[in-house]
Amino acid sequence: MILVLGAAAAVVLLVIAGIVVFAAGEDSAGGSPTAGAAVRGYLEALARGDAAAALSFSDATVPDRALLTDDILKKQIEKYPITDIRILSDIGNTVHVVAEFGGKKSDQKMTLPQPAEGDGWKLESAAMTVDFGKNELTSDTMLPFVTVFGHPVPKTGKAYAFPGWLDLGSSNPNFDVKPVNEEPPSLEQIWRMSDVAGVHFDVSTAGVEAVRNALKVMFDKCAESKQLAPPDCPQDTGSRADLVDGTAQWTAPTDYADISTGFLDSATGIASFDGEVEFTVSVQTTSGQPDHGQIGEYVYGDVDLTQAPPTIKLEN
Structure with missing residues (x-):
């Protein structure tokens, strides 16, 4: 009797377990x-x-x-x-x-979408x-x-x-x-x-540094000029009439820490920038004597940060 009842109970448990497993499968799949x-x-x-x-x-x-x-x-x-x-x-x-x-x-x-007959409930998405x-x-x-x-x-x-x-x-x-x-x-x-x-x-911080690096490349190129006021460049010896054009020996700025960015157009990726840089120059005078000094320049303009490297539009 005990053996028969035990076997019957085991069958019931297996059936119940089967139902449970089947129901869980329906819940995840259907x-x-x-x-x-x-x-x-x-x-x-x-x-x-x-x-x-x-x-x-x-x-x-x-x-x-x-x-x-x-x-x-x-x-x-x-x-x-x-x-x-x-x-x-x-x-x-x-x-x-x-x-x-x-x-x-x-x-x-x-509210959830009504499932088709025989299907379980699911979210729309x-x-x-x-x-x-x-x-x-x-x-x-x-x-x-x-x-x-x-x-x-x-x-x-x-x-x-x-x-x-x-x-x-x-x-x-x-x-x-x-x-x-x-x-x-x-x-x-x-x-x-x-x-x-x-x-x-x-x-970004990297973006500001990229602007400074782009200006350095530009100003290094400007420093190759011998003119007193090179075109498309920020440096200018001013209004002194005793300086001989074509004799300028420029040294480009080495410190760009003052350059910062301002407004960023979030549609175009173009930002404004400004700051102070310092050129040095040695130039001949009309008296035949050389003159030299430091020239601080305030520079500003726009920079396209979507480009690599960024492209500079310098305002004079």
């Missing part, structure tokens, strides 16, 4: 039993950094999955952890859910469309320099990522790139699965 279960499952997959599991909660096609990896998702979650996920109500296709993103509470009623506003917020000139987690933004101006922090950068060392606004994700963002990414450009 959808969730309720809309609330789909929402919770998706958020929990994000929270543990499981990209494949998160993507399984939608059948929508994603044009580019370069950013939809475990490594990138885990970086997003490290920045803004997802915690305290609670389903407050789950009625039909409407789910009332609350969660915290980086410690900030979010509260949202989400598991990846967020990030629109960089091509030709509106970000120009064709500057968009190619913007990166997300080190990946270039697609030429369409739209990237696809999981909801959360986006690590923006620049493939051009002359620019620093950062978001106009950086906030934790929200449940509304996850429900809509779309975001507009405003990008702010600054001249």
